[in-house]
Structure formats: C-alpha cells, structure tokens
Amino acid sequence: MFQGEFSNNMDDKGRVSIPAAFRDTLKTHHADERIVITRSPHSRYLTAYPMREWKRLQARIAATPPSPQLRAFKRIVISSAQEYIPDRQGRVLVAPSMREYADMDRAIQFAGAGETFEIWAKASWDKQLENDLVLAQGFELGL
Amino acid sequence: MFQGEFSNNMDDKGRVSIPAAFRDTLKTHHADERIVITRSPHSRYLTAYPMREWKRLQARIAATPPSPQLRAFKRIVISSAQEYIPDRQGRVLVAPSMREYADMDRAIQFAGAGETFEIWAKASWDKQLENDLVLAQGFELGL
DNA sequence: AATGCTTACCCACAATTCCCCACTAAATGC
C-alpha cells in the first residue's frame, strides 16, 4: 500500500527522488523495484504503477471491447508509459514531454493512492486539494 | 511492447531517427530490425509494424472476404507499405508521399502502441491528444 | 555518354542520459 504525501524537488536534469517510503513498499511488497509512469487521464498529473499493477491494467485494457473512448484512453496512458528503475540514489528521470504534461518545474508532490501513487506539480496538487475539499463535502462513507 | 513517447526531428533529407528504445525492442523481442511503415486508416499519421506483426496483418487481410471496404482499406494501408531497415544511426528515410499524408515537416512524434508504434507530425499529435483528453473523461477503467 | 537528382552509407559533433561519488540535512538510537 502506498500512502502518505511527500514533496521533493526536481533538479535541473529533470530527476526526482522517489520517496523512500514508496521505494520500501516496492521492495517489500513487490520484490520488484520497476515502476511504470504514465500520464493520468483524469487531470494533469502522472501515475506510477508497480510492475504488477501495470500488467493488471494492461490485461484489463486488452479485455475491454474497442471503442473511441478506449482508443483515447490508450493514447493517453499506454503511449506515455515509461518503465523505470530508480538509480542508486532512488531517483528517476522524468522525460520532457511528461514534465510538460504535468506542468512540472521544481516542487514535486508525491501522493500515495493505494496500489499506485500519484506525482504532481506541487502547485497543481495544492489547487486540486482545494477543489477536493469542496467535492468531498457531504460524501459519507460510514464515518 | 512498444511504449513511451519520443519526439525527434526530421532533417532536410526527410530522415528521422527511430527512438533507441523502439530499436531495442525490435532487436531483443523480434531479432529483426526490419519495420514496415504504412498510412494509418484512422487518421493522418503513420503506423510502423515489426515484420512479424506485418505478416500477421497480411494474413488477417487474406482471410477476410472481399468487400468495397476491404478494398479501400488495402488501398490505404497495403499500397503505401514500405519496408525499412534503419541506417547505422538508426534513421529511416520517409518517402515524400508519406510525409505529405501525415503533414510532416520537422517535429515528429513517436508513440508506442503495444505491438506497433505510431509516427505523427508533432502538431497533429498534440491536437489529437487534446481531443483524447476530453474523450477519455469519465472513462473509468480502474484508477 | 553526360547530367542532375535521389538514395545509401559513413563520419563527426552536440546534446542527453546514465552511473557513480560526495555533501548536507534530517531522523534514529544510545
């Protein structure tokens, strides 16, 4: 389970450290440090999948009947997918097109999302959170 | 699997570098660097098939009963098909008629699409992605 | 046979990426 939020800085070369807590989850729960990072279709941020989850998503896509929506989804998600193994310092190099998509410059926000985790430009994250506070109003889940 | 996106520039002679990641996939997964590039029937871009996939497509076409639609499809796809082996620098020379079909001038976008990959004029790709972002809204496939 | 055009193949440079080491700051343990 990926949970918690962390903010790290991207350096001039476009590298960001994956939070140690997440790397730990990968090692202990997945025994596989490989992650796949893609564009999120929901908004301007990136989603990181442990390899196992990525395979699961691929399978689900393959089992879905073709449609214009699916093709759009694939173009956003699959085409942007890139596999990474963090370097010895635990960093990955985010490609320019991805940085652009997610408006990333320096301050990066990581947010655990259960089986995956999200990577945001900090500014976008803050804004999203504002919205979510309103959206979640009155949404009771038995609390 | 071809995945990830890359943008390269076409030079004055009409040559573009095939992204190294894709060339790698060809070598390791196919042991055959030959690719076939054709017009895409879906929109104004090109599709690149590793030889094995191309043969598979041909077989499927051969097994399809004749119809006006099939003839149209063949005219678009088969007639334009051209086989390439990247030169020592990993480039191919895109024929003028293909450049024209896909509105290519300089900035070229490569997009992995699983068993094949797509080659777009960057401007067209960007536009397509804008559309896809709207189209994919509300398309839930888990995550 | 000569000319011009296109294509194929080669070399060279520039930019990017990869991999390693080093430093600082924060967290942990005694």
Place this chain on the structure above:
DNA sequence: GCATTTAGTGGGGAATTGTGGGTAAGCATT
C-alpha cells in the same frame, strides 16, 4: 545531546542518442 544512519540533492565523467553534413553509388532523363 551526541554519534550514526538514512534521505534527498548536486555535480562530474563516460556512454549513448540524436542530428547535420559529406561523399559515393544508383537511376532516370536528356
């Protein structure tokens, strides 16, 4: 509170990738 470990950040050098250009070979037209 001090020493030790861990996390995050910066930077250097080597290797890879992408790009531009040059030269020779093939082809068609004249």
